[in-house]
Amino acid sequence: MSTIKLYILKKGEYDIWAMKMEHYLGHTDYPIWEVIQKGNGPVQVSTDKNGQIRVLPLKTAEEILARERERKSRTTLLMSIPEDHLAKFHKITNAKEMWEAIKSRFGGNDESKKMQKYILKQQFEIFYVSNSEGLHKGYERFQSLLSQLEIHGACVSTKDANQKFLRSLPASWSQVSLIMRIKPGVDTLCFDDLYNNLRVFESDVKGSTTSSSSTLNMAFVSSESTSSTNDVSTAYGVSTSSSHNSQREGSLSYTDELMYSFFANQSSGPQLDHKDLE
Incomplete structure (x- = not known):
């Protein structure tokens, strides 16, 4: 438990902070979380002869334990908020009362939540992964954005999330992105699995400057079997023997032939917009 950091x-x-605090306190010291949620009972007080209210001294072990939990609860909350507050x-x-006051101060009202929801939607629309950022950091940033949208009641469907992320990849991923977007099952694949599938092609994408055909060839290799290249080649009218010869020679003929066949078959498949064609 000592290795778990308190979320600020x-x-x-x-x-997000409220959810993490609930899990953190539930794991480290659940009675403290109960004190924050339910209170710790009224403090025994009396009035002295001058009319001043004073807290009565603790008498039982239970009272002492309850007061200790109250103190620890307050300290934990104070340590988890910004110093300037x-x-x-x-x-x-x-x-x-402190928990409720923090919620009132930082939780926002209905109008501010509506504005935050609008801003998050805009961030989703303009999301883009740069070459310098890379696949992993782009994935983490997009995952965080999806979580924020869900928290604010603006859930994004699996299909929209996957298609958006594939569209947002850098130009070096264009061939992999194009093929992955029309691959069967991609619209129902959870985002984490999509990322793991993309990681398989990362080394090929990085080396695409010296071999532009390697990324496209690898994009057709399914996670289940490397033999799926032959199936895809046949489906798009590309001969298997021709593709193997092209790969060995390191030429672009396989890529050109495959892309030509792919576009030729689009009349009965998903229509591509100008960005896809580029």
Whole structure:
């Protein structure tokens, strides 16, 4: 448990922070989470002769334990919020009230949530993975964006997410992206599995500057069997023997022939827009 880091609240990430805090406290010290959610019972107080309210000393072991949990709960919450906001919350003596105050301050109202939802949708529309960013960082950023959209009630379908990510890959991925987008089952493949499939081609994409045909050939190799290249070649009217000869010679004839056959067969298949053709 000591290796788990306390998640610090960041601007615009209250919902994620609240979920992580629930799991963090539920794992490290569940009674503390119960105190935050349900409260710790009223504090025993009395009024002295001057009319001042004072807290009565603890008498039982249960009261001492409850007070200790309250203190730990408050400390945990204070440690998880930005330092420039400590002054607003440190005087709150009840952990449950502090949790609600943090939600009120950072959770946002209906109007701000609506605006955040709109901004996230715009970020989804303009999402793009640069060459310098690479596949892995692009995947992490896109996954984070999908999570934020889901939290704000703007879930993206598996089909839209996969197609958007494939469209957003750099130009060096254009051949793999084009083939993957029309590959059977890609619209029902979970995003993590799509990423894992793309990783198989990453080394070929990086070496595409010296061999532009290798990426396209590899894009047709299914995760189940390397023999699927022959099936795809036959399906698009490309002879298997011709493809093997071209690969050995390192020429572009296989790529040219395959792409020609692919476009020739588009009349009965998915229509491609100008960006696809480029």
